[in-house]
Amino acid sequence: MPPRRAPVARRAPVARRAPSARTANNPARNASTTTDAPMSAAAINQLIETRVAEALANQEQLRNSGVNGDGSQNSRSGTERPTRTPRECTFKDFLNCHPLNFKGTEGVVVLSQWFEKMESVFHISNCAPENQVKFATCTFIGNALTWWNSHKKAVTQDVAYAMDWKALKKMMTVKYCPRGEIKKLEIELWNLKVKGTDIPSYTLRFQELALMCGRMFPRESDEVEKYVSELPDMIRGNVMSYQPQTMEEVIEFANDKIDQKLIDISERQAEQKRKMEYNAGNNQG
Numbered sequence: 001m002p003p004r005r006a007p008v009a010r011r012a013p014v015a016r017r018a019p020s021a022r023t024a025n026n027p028a029r030n031a032s033t034t035t036d037a038p039m040s041a042a043a044i045n046q047l048i049e050t051r052v053a054e055a056l057a058n059q060e061q062l063r064n065s066g067v068n069g070d071g072s073q074n075s076r077s078g079t080e081r082p083t084r085t086p087r088e089c090t091f092k093d094f095l096n097c098h099p100l101n102f103k104g105t106e107g108v109v110v111l112s113q114w115f116e117k118m119e120s121v122f123h124i125s126n127c128a129p130e131n132q133v134k135f136a137t138c139t140f141i142g143n144a145l146t147w148w149n150s151h152k153k154a155v156t157q158d159v160a161y162a163m164d165w166k167a168l169k170k171m172m173t174v175k176y177c178p179r180g181e182i183k184k185l186e187i188e189l190w191n192l193k194v195k196g197t198d199i200p201s202y203t204l205r206f207q208e209l210a211l212m213c214g215r216m217f218p219r220e221s222d223e224v225e226k227y228v229s230e231l232p233d234m235i236r237g238n239v240m241s242y243q244p245q246t247m248e249e250v251i252e253f254a255n256d257k258i259d260q261k262l263i264d265i266s267e268r269q270a271e272q273k274r275k276m277e278y279n280a281g282n283n284q285g
Contacts (some may be wrong), residue, residue, distance in 0.1 A: 087126075088126075088128065089125045089126045089131065093125045093126075094127055094131075094135045097121040097125045099117060099121045099136070099139050100113070100114050100118070101139045101140075101141050102114045102139055102144050103141055103142040103143060103144055104140070104142060104144030104147060104176055105143055108176070108181050108182070108185060109208055111212075112211045112212050113208075115169060115211070118139075119165075122165075129164065132164070132165045133161055133165060136168065137168070148160075177212060182213065185209050185212050186209075186213045188209060189206070189210065189216065190216075192206060192209065194230060194231060194232050197232060197234075197258055197261075199258045202230070203254075203255075206227055220245075220246060220247060223247055224244055224245070224246065224250050227247065227254075228244075228250060228254075231254055234258075235254060235257040235258055235261060238257050239253055239257060
């Protein structure tokens with residue numbers, strides 16, 4: 001009699017893990033992770049709506065907290081965005097603004113232009129006050145460089161570079177603007193007038209002279225009064241009635257008025273020419 005086969009043990013059924021709370025509460029997410037069957041159109045739409053709702057909720061939370069997506073503070077929360085601290089100006093930054101060289105032999109007007117250009121370079125390059133004299137004197141060449149080296153030797157380099165920009169300007173003015181030269185410029189400024197209607201040329205020369213003849217105008221109102229007094233008769237009354245308080249105001253207004261006057265004159269001349277041509281045509285007919 002053949003032996004009996006041992007009974008085959010049945011495997012116990014594998015218990016399925018209960019879905020997590022997050023998955024159970026989100027049918028769309030549950031559907032997206034199921035591989036038994038393809039997602040239906042309804043499940044796809046539900047998934048899209050859920051993701052959009054989450055994104056909107058997150059954006060609203062950021063907005064209410066006053067924090068922008070880049071981590072900076074929103075102005076609506078009452079806190080301003082953090083501002084960057086300007087980078088310190090280096091000598092290379094200074095040179096990239098193309099400052100003028102100064103020889104010391106070009107005369108008073110060139111010195112005044114050098115002053116103006118240098119102050120513009122200071123502003124553009126964000127040059128620190130403690131570096132202004134050091135950087136500016138690096139543009140000296142020729143006679144000016146010899147004079148500056150002698151000054152440094154006399155007072156020591158540390159003392160020379162410790163002075164501020166205004167002190168250097170005053171020292172250079174005394175050196176390169178002799179009293180006799182200043183007197184000549186003051187006489188020229190006093191007699192300066194507009195040639196025809198050339199306001200730009202008059203303004204440029206007036207500003208150059210006024211820069212070197214500062215003692216003639218203790219107040220800006222004195223400079224404005226002198227500027228207006230030599231304007232052409234056709235606009236002087238208009239400018240005076242405008243009562244400008246600064247040189248910037250009076251220069252802008254004077255240029256606008258002279259342009260308007262010239263346009264009016266040109267239009268009247270054109271109208272007269274048309275009338276003459278019209279009358280000539282009628283006479284020939």
